[in-house]
Amino acid sequence: MQIFATFEYSAFLEIAITELEEKGITAIYAVPLDLRKKEPRLLDSIHRADGLSFIDKGMIFAFMFGTIGASKGFVWQGGPIIWGIAGAMLGFLIGTALSWIMYLMKRNKRQLQLKKGKKGEVILIVSCEDNQASVVEDILWDHRALGLARTK
Template sequence: MQILATFEYSTFVEIAITELEQKGITTIYAVPLDLRKKEPRLLDSIHRADGMSFIDKGMIFAFMLGTIGASKGFVWPGGPIIWGIGGAFVGFLIGTAMSWVIYRLKRNKNQLQLKKGKTSEVILIVTCEDHQVSVAEDILWDHKALGLAITK
């Protein structure tokens, strides 16, 4: 049986490994994780999308202000076509800017939550016999494992 556990890197990992070895479990593999160093890409490609779009609000505001500009353009000098195109352009800029501001606020909030929350930095893979699983599981949970999975 294999037990996979994730830990935040601390002395608890070392203590858990030592305790497992004392209980007769000697096949232990610890893997440190590389944390993300770069910011994720802002614009999506056709093959990778995260479900967020900057132009949705821009198109909605372009439609609204373009319609208002075209209807007012019958009264204003310049005509409905010029005011409709101008309103659509201004609406698109307003909506895209609004999406960008919302993105920046959410990104900063998520970064603060990541700093406050615990991140997995080490994966511990323990291979043991069936009768040793409950002992190993208790040791890992007692030493502050963030997550645990048991496989055959």
């Protein structure tokens, strides 16, 4: 039986490995994961998307400002169509700028975390007998495993 666990690299991982060795389990394999070295691409393509969009808020603000501009356009000179289009364009620009500012703030915060020395994660693979699996899982959960999987 193999048990896979992920840990943040810390003293808890070392203690868990030591406890497993004390229980007589010697088939332990630890693989550290590399941290991302460069920023992901900003614009998505049709084949790759990361869920980051700058125009979502822009479209929402365009709808809101366009509606307000069109309703006020009945009173203002120029008419509702002109003011609706102007409001939509202004709302789109405000929403897109807001998304861009929020992205820059998150990116700067993430870069500060990486500079502080954010530690990577480690995948721990433990091979053991079926009767030892529950003991191994208890040890790994007690030492702050992020996730656990069991295979036969």
